[in-house]
Amino acid sequence: MSTAEPTVGARVRRVALPAVLMVVTIAGSFGASRNAHDRRPADWIMVVLLVIGAGALYWLRSRPVAVMWVTVVSTLVYMLREYPYGPVIFSFVIAVFTVIRTGHRLAGWLGLVALYAGHVLGRLVLNINQQGVYQVLLVGTCFVVLGFLAELFRGHRERVAAANKTKREAELRRAGEERLRIAQELHDVVAHHISLINVQASTALHLVDRQPEQAAPALAAIKDASKEALVELRSIVGVLRQSDEAAPRQPVAGLDGLDQLISRTSMAGLEVHAIIRGEPRPLPTGLDRAAFRIIQESLTNVVRHAKAKEATVRIQYGEESLVVQVDDDGTALVGPPKDGNGIVGMRERATALGGTLTTTRTPTGSLRVTATLPF
Structure with a gap:
């Protein structure tokens, strides 16, 4: 009906x-x-x-x-x-x-x-x-005016259609950018926490038979990392929900969570030091999140690939930009560093803010990640 x-x-x-x-x-x-x-x-x-x-x-x-x-x-x-x-x-x-x-x-x-x-x-x-010449010309003029009025309306209709098309394209572009941002968030969260869980699980398996009493901290770290991953995942996925149901949320990831990030990473066996220079101050949400995710992904790469014991996070608050640098003391390597998915994602975050991200070898051969994010 x-x-x-x-x-x-x-x-x-x-x-x-x-x-x-x-x-x-x-x-x-x-x-x-x-x-x-x-x-x-x-x-x-x-x-x-x-x-x-x-x-x-x-x-x-x-x-x-x-x-x-x-x-x-x-x-x-x-x-x-x-x-x-x-x-x-x-x-x-x-x-x-x-x-x-x-x-x-x-x-x-x-x-x-x-x-x-x-x-x-x-x-x-x-x-x-x-008819007289005057009447013939009058009728012709009326026809011409009718045609031009129709042309005016046609032009207006085309302009409205073009404006609507541009608006739809802008909406699709914004939706695509948002999907890319969410995909980056998911990648960073999953990669970081799964890496920590993998390292701790390996440690627990190694100790469970020989020194079972020392396996408990590793299992506790796995529990904490998995819980934290679930909370972050639910928060990110909550953005995609279309119902009126309240989605689980937590504060947006930012440098305020740096101490917690360092603590979680240290439990995986990587000792992390933070050096902050300049006067810390509130940052725009996008910049704050990007800086945190770059540090998180850099530490994830160190845990997964560098075989390092220590890492240093340097944060420089400048007048016009925030500079983030992550070094490790991992295995000495030669040749330029290769760009994996993690490095590509970090570079996209920096570029989206008008900044830059570089990866170089330190004098000892370990990896150095440097991101410059303009205010």
Whole structure:
């Protein structure tokens, strides 16, 4: 039932225009014939022409150009038969206006020229009482004005459509950027916590048989890391929820959580030192989150790949930017560092804020990550 109502409403609206126009043109033409003694009296042919012109508008949306040519012919025949002047032109005006407004510009202007030229030449061929030059020019001017008005509306419609398209593209672009941000958040959270769990699980397996009493701290660390991962994951996924149900939330990750991050990482066997220079101050949310995630991902890479015992996090609060640097004392390597998914994600975070991120080898061969994030 609900699906049939829009169809019925659309049909009613589609019928309303031609039906109303039939009544108006027929009544107006019969009214004009009472005082038009020099014109052909109203007859059944006049009614048929008016019905054809108005009735054709039923198909105006689906076949606008064809409907316009029907109104051109019916209106031209009406005028050449010298029926009384009246609202006969209404059907043609609506049709040609719609044709030009919907983008069929050439067809619309041809319709205007065809009706005007057909009327002028038809009167010459049929030897009908000729109009004065003033009247001919006046009619032509009215047709030109009609065409330009239709062009104005067409231009306005195209501008509105272009603005809506630009708006939709901007919304899609913002949605894509948001999906990328969430994907980065998920990657950083999962990689960090799973790395810590993996290291602690390896330690627990190594100690469970030989020194079971020392396996407890590793298992406790696994519990804490998995709990923290679940909380962060639920917080991030909560952004995607569309229902009114309250999603679990926690404060947005930022440098306020640096001590907790260092504590969790130290439990995985990596001793982390933090050195802060400059005057710490509140940071924009995006910059604060990016700095924290870069440090988190850098430490994750150290735990997973560097075989290091110590790492140093340096944070420099400058006048125009925040500089984050992470070093480790891992295995000496040669050659430029390779960009994995983690480094690519960190670089994208820095670039999104107008900053830079570089990865270099220290004199000892370990990896150094340096991010410059402008305020």
